[in-house]
Amino acid sequence: MKKVDIIEKINDFLIDEFEVEADDITPEAGLKETLELDSLDFVDLVVAIEENFGIKLVGEDFINIKTLQDFYNLIERKLY
Amino acid sequence: MNRVVITGMGIYSCIGSNLNEVKDSLYKGKSGIVIDSERKEFGYRSALTGMVPVPNLKKQLSRRQRMSLGEESQYAYIATVEAFKNAKIDQHFLDTNEIGILYGNDSTAKSVIESIDVMREKKDTTLVGSGAIFRAMNSSVTINLSTIFRLKGINFTISAACASGSHSIGMGYHLIKSGMQDTIICGGAQEINKLAMGSFDGLGVFSVKEEDPTKASSPFDSNRDGLVPSGGAATVILESYESAIKRGAPILGEIVGYGFSSNGDHISTPTAEGPMRAMQKAIDDAKVAATNIDYVNAHATSTPIGDANEAKAIFNVFGENGPYVSSTKSMTGHECWMAGASEVIYSMLMMQHSFIAPNINLKSPDDDAKKLNLVTETLTKKIDVFLSNSFGFGGTNSALIIKKI
Numbered sequence: 001m002k003k004v005d006i007i008e009k010i011n012d013f014l015i016d017e018f019e020v021e022a023d024d025i026t027p028e029a030g031l032k033e034t035l036e037l038d039s040l041d042f043v044d045l046v047v048a049i050e051e052n053f054g055i056k057l058v059g060e061d062f063i064n065i066k067t068l069q070d071f072y073n074l075i076e077r078k079l080y
Numbered sequence: 081m082n083r084v085v086i087t088g089m090g091i092y093s094c095i096g097s098n099l100n101e102v103k104d105s106l107y108k109g110k111s112g113i114v115i116d117s118e119r120k121e122f123g124y125r126s127a128l129t130g131m132v133p134v135p136n137l138k139k140q141l142s143r144r145q146r147m148s149l150g151e152e153s154q155y156a157y158i159a160t161v162e163a164f165k166n167a168k169i170d171q172h173f174l175d176t177n178e179i180g181i182l183y184g185n186d187s188t189a190k191s192v193i194e195s196i197d198v199m200r201e202k203k204d205t206t207l208v209g210s211g212a213i214f215r216a217m218n219s220s221v222t223i224n225l226s227t228i229f230r231l232k233g234i235n236f237t238i239s240a241a242c243a244s245g246s247h248s249i250g251m252g253y254h255l256i257k258s259g260m261q262d263t264i265i266c267g268g269a270q271e272i273n274k275l276a277m278g279s280f281d282g283l284g285v286f287s288v289k290e291e292d293p294t295k296a297s298s299p300f301d302s303n304r305d306g307l308v309p310s311g312g313a314a315t316v317i318l319e320s321y322e323s324a325i326k327r328g329a330p331i332l333g334e335i336v337g338y339g340f341s342s343n344g345d346h347i348s349t350p351t352a353e354g355p356m357r358a359m360q361k362a363i364d365d366a367k368v369a370a371t372n373i374d375y376v377n378a379h380a381t382s383t384p385i386g387d388a389n390e391a392k393a394i395f396n397v398f399g400e401n402g403p404y405v406s407s408t409k410s411m412t413g414h415e416c417w418m419a420g421a422s423e424v425i426y427s428m429l430m431m432q433h434s435f436i437a438p439n440i441n442l443k444s445p446d447d448d449a450k451k452l453n454l455v456t457e458t459l460t461k462k463i464d465v466f467l468s469n470s471f472g473f474g475g476t477n478s479a480l481i482i483k484k485i
Contacts, residue, residue: 018143038144041144043209043210044211047209050207
């Protein structure tokens with residue numbers, strides 16, 4: 001899967017499932033702030049990633065993930 | 081001791097999605113029973129059921145709030161919003177007062193089964209998602225509504241089989257009567273889906289008269305062959321009389337009696353003696369003469385033994401020339417955990433609009449039912465006091481008496 005497809009897929013589920021405004025989605029946007037994530041939402045993020053990419057992440061994977069760009073990179077890394 | 085009044089009601093049922101629609105259906109004797117063909121493929125004996133529209137709460141609730149709401153809690157949310165509107169209660173009132181919630185519910189089968197199915201398939205508990213536990217707990221309705229409406233008073237679910245909704249009102253009545261709470265949201269919710277009712281269908285107690293669904297539920301009729309499952313949610317706002325007067329709330333009726341009992345007998349076969357004790361206790365509590373009760377909303381579900389024993393119980397308590405009796409389950413089917421609350425609302429609507437809804441599909445009453453004053457056609461009648469019966473598995477019985485003020 002190309003990086004651009006990974007980004008599109010992530011953006012799609014952020015908009016559809018997490019109800020993030022499309023205008024708020026930029027590479028430099030903070031993951032936690034943009035998604036208004038609390039501890040429960042991280043569980044749902046793990047579910048969405050598994051459903052969309054077939055990979056299971058754990059809490060530690062998110063330790064250094066600050067921005068959406070970091071998040072895109074994390075998924076790319078895990079996929080390959 | 082405080083007087084306890086009802087200041088608001090809300091309903092989401094198979095005979096209407098709000099109070100007005102439900103009132104019209106009751107008046108017209110309109111059934112809400114349909115066929116759910118999926119049930120047959122799933123192995124059910126009977127595909128008959130009450131059905132409500134699937135709610136869409138995207139505009140009203142955040143994603144986080146919606147994720148925790150199972151089917152029954154969605155219904156309860158809709159009913160409670162209507163009840164608040166009816167009671168003239170806004171979020172500011174909820175934020176500045178200690179409001180409680182006691183709601184009847186006795187299953188979350190669909191939510192439990194669906195999350196276990198994910199675990200079985202994925203071999204991973206995280207992948208059920210964050211909302212699964214809050215949808216699956218039996219207290220799902222109360223833990224969700226108390227969070228959504230930021231309630232700060234008493235907060236728990238009452239599980240008492242098909243008397244859950246009625247006992248929730250009875251418990252709320254006692255907490256307000258004793259001065260422990262001023263306002264409590266009471267009610268009952270019941271999921272409608274093939275996962276929830278299969279084991280009940282398996283007992284062989286559901287009607288199989290599928291050729292005309294609207295005629296299948298026929299309480300007290302000698303040809304009845306079983307109940308029809310149904311569901312939705314019903315909310316009543318209980319308040320102390322003082323609180324209601326202080327805030328200028330509409331006072332729709334006063335709860336004057338609550339009687340309860342347990343049969344101490346079979347787990348599913350009802351008795352006449354247990355319900356008699358519950359009704360008599362309610363009458364004693366209400367300090368009204370039995371002759372002053374204008375209407376009895378019977379529990380009668382359309383099962384052969386249940387209806388016959390309730391008919392005996394009503395006759396033994398009230399004697400010859402007793403009150404008018406009808407079972408609204410002839411139209412709604414058996415709303416189980418919700419029924420005790422919804423039937424209070426059905427009876428309240430009759431009291432407000434001076435009519436008695438018919439026990440439809442009653443052509444030839446059996447020998448016990450013949451002794452009752454059964455209403456088979458809509459009757460114009462002023463109601464000042466009514467009694468509502470609810471009984472459940474395990475022999476749990478509840479009777480409520482409500483009076484116009």
